[in-house]
Amino acid sequence: MKNIKFILQYEGTRYDGWQKQGNTENTIQGKLEAVLSRLDGQFVEVHGSGRTDAGVHAYGQTANAKMNTEKNVDEIKDYVNRYLPKDIAVIDAKEVSMRFHSRLLAVSKTYRYRIRTKKDRDVFSRNFVWHLGKNLDLSSMKQGAELLVGEHDFFPFSSMKRGKKSTIRTITSIQIEQVREEVHLIFTGNGFLYHMVRILTGTLVEVGLGERDPKEINDIFLMQDRKRAGQMAPAQGLALMNVFYDKKEE
Amino acid sequence: MKNIKFILQYEGTRYDGWQKQGNTENTIQGKLEAVLSRLDGQFVEVHGSGRTDAGVHAYGQTANAKMNTEKNVDEIKDYVNRYLPKDIAVIDAKEVSMRFHSRLLAVSKTYRYRIRTKKDRDVFSRNFVWHLGKNLDLSSMKQGAELLVGEHDFFPFSSMKRGKKSTIRTITSIQIEQVREEVHLIFTGNGFLYHMVRILTGTLVEVGLGERDPKEINDIFLMQDRKRAGQMAPAQGLALMNVFYDKKEE
Numbered sequence: 226m227k228n229i230k231f232i233l234q235y236e237g238t239r240y241d242g243w244q245k246q247g248n249t250e251n252t253i254q255g256k257l258e259a260v261l262s263r264l265d266g267q268f269v270e271v272h273g274s275g276r277t278d279a280g281v282h283a284y285g286q287t288a289n290a291k292m293n294t295e296k297n298v299d300e301i302k303d304y305v306n307r308y309l310p311k312d313i314a315v316i317d318a319k320e321v322s323m324r325f326h327s328r329l330l331a332v333s334k335t336y337r338y339r340i341r342t343k344k345d346r347d348v349f350s351r352n353f354v355w356h357l358g359k360n361l362d363l364s365s366m367k368q369g370a371e372l373l374v375g376e377h378d379f380f381p382f383s384s385m386k387r388g389k390k391s392t393i394r395t396i397t398s399i400q401i402e403q404v405r406e407e408v409h410l411i412f413t414g415n416g417f418l419y420h421m422v423r424i425l426t427g428t429l430v431e432v433g434l435g436e437r438d439p440k441e442i443n444d445i446f447l448m449q450d451r452k453r454a455g456q457m458a459p460a461q462g463l464a465l466m467n468v469f470y471d472k473k474e475e
Numbered sequence: 476m477k478n479i480k481f482i483l484q485y486e487g488t489r490y491d492g493w494q495k496q497g498n499t500e501n502t503i504q505g506k507l508e509a510v511l512s513r514l515d516g517q518f519v520e521v522h523g524s525g526r527t528d529a530g531v532h533a534y535g536q537t538a539n540a541k542m543n544t545e546k547n548v549d550e551i552k553d554y555v556n557r558y559l560p561k562d563i564a565v566i567d568a569k570e571v572s573m574r575f576h577s578r579l580l581a582v583s584k585t586y587r588y589r590i591r592t593k594k595d596r597d598v599f600s601r602n603f604v605w606h607l608g609k610n611l612d613l614s615s616m617k618q619g620a621e622l623l624v625g626e627h628d629f630f631p632f633s634s635m636k637r638g639k640k641s642t643i644r645t646i647t648s649i650q651i652e653q654v655r656e657e658v659h660l661i662f663t664g665n666g667f668l669y670h671m672v673r674i675l676t677g678t679l680v681e682v683g684l685g686e687r688d689p690k691e692i693n694d695i696f697l698m699q700d701r702k703r704a705g706q707m708a709p710a711q712g713l714a715l716m717n718v719f720y721d722k723k724e725e
Binding site for chain 1 (some may be wrong): 484486561563597598
């Protein structure tokens with residue numbers, strides 16, 4: 226038995242997100258499990274670093290799976306890439322210690338959100354950007370972003386139900402930059418709640434459009450009222466870029 | 476009546492190419508004619524600068540159409556972009572003289588062919604590159620390209636039937652460059668025969684793989700024998716980048 230760590234890229238457009246769900250096999254996890262199970266001759270369970278929603282992409286999703294195969298990691302990678310659909314690929318596979326777990330041991334993640342600010346839509350980026358079509362005031366967005374960075378209870382910026390699980394997370398940085406006809410928001414933190422990046426993005430966009438004052442972010446944290454947070458930005462602008470681990474855990 | 480010149484972008488993946496064909500409406504020309512005819516309240520014929528094959532893309536296809544609408548060019552552009560499928564867009568529309576014709580008056584065109592040389596396939600470029608997965612010797616390809624530049628009878632590098640139409644064309648330049656994990660071939664010339672860019676690319680790739688000597692290109696011109704030319708490169712690596720006109724013709 227060996228434990229394989231995979232780094233994956235996918236275009237999420239065609240899929241119902243990362244996570245296997247009841248009846249549908251149309252998920253990234255489902256596709257990967259099907260190919261690995263065929264290779265291993267028995268069911269192989271794949272653990273992702275976390276879910277991505279339907280339509281969300283990944284440049285560096287991480288997953289691990291325990292397998293019995295005699296193949297080495299390069300052979301596994303080649304096999305998997307041969308049989309996965311063309312919009313999913315393994316870009317790296319390596320053997321890691323048996324106690325490595327891609328979700329439980331992740332120490333931080335980076336997400337990127339792309340917003341097209343130019344009025345005209347663009348054919349080639351259509352599945353990868355939120356086509357806002359309006360200019361954004363980056364300096365007020367950066368003021369808002371500063372108020373989001375740090376350790377906070379991000380419950381109001383999520384679609385979580387209040388429960389026993391902590392909704393406290395730490396965002397270590399939010400970079401906001403103009404990249405040609407797009408604004409990119411790059412979020413790094415120790416964990417992100419359900420829909421959190423998309424709601425943070427929607428809130429910062431309302432700030433950037435001048436529809437709200439960046440200081441309102443303090444009120445949202447204080448009141449813990451989800452209705453005060455912004456609209457959720459659409460899925461297709463979002464991509465999981467990197468998942469980081471302590472080197473000693475691998 | 477006015478004559479409108481359009482510059483178009485499209486991802487060709489889902490379409491049966493530019494040109495309307497008998498039963499199928501699944502062409503770029505067909506989609507554009509449908510939207511313009513709806514706007515104009517009568518059938519509007521669209522003239523493209525030339526065909527692109529199924530799966531071939533455009534960053535700057537040119538077309539023109541004569542219309543009766545009272546709308547100005549910005550209104551026409553907005554209307555068309557609202558109703559065209561998301562993988563086709565008008566990036567520019569302007570009124571030109573009634574004698575402008577996008578095909579008959581084109582003086583030169585530029586095509587780009589993208590080849591992915593890295594072994595691993597790539598999710599995000601999958602519909603836009605030929606995934607060769609092998610390294611290419613650029614210096615021998617450039618030697619071959621030099622022999623192609625100039626005025627020649629390109630019949631053996633085409634899928635044309637011998638007929639009354641001239642198959643003599645002039646290629647003014649072929650640039651070959653490594654762009655990260657890809658090799659790009661950029662062809663500029665006064666006209667390109669059916670399948671010509673794809674067959675030239677296939678031939679130059681055989682040179683770059685060391686399967687044939689660049690000097691064989693002289694023999695192919697001399698013998699005018701299609702069977703001596705290389706394989707046709709796949710459609711999805713090709714894109715029409717620009718169509719050029721004499722300024723005075725517009």
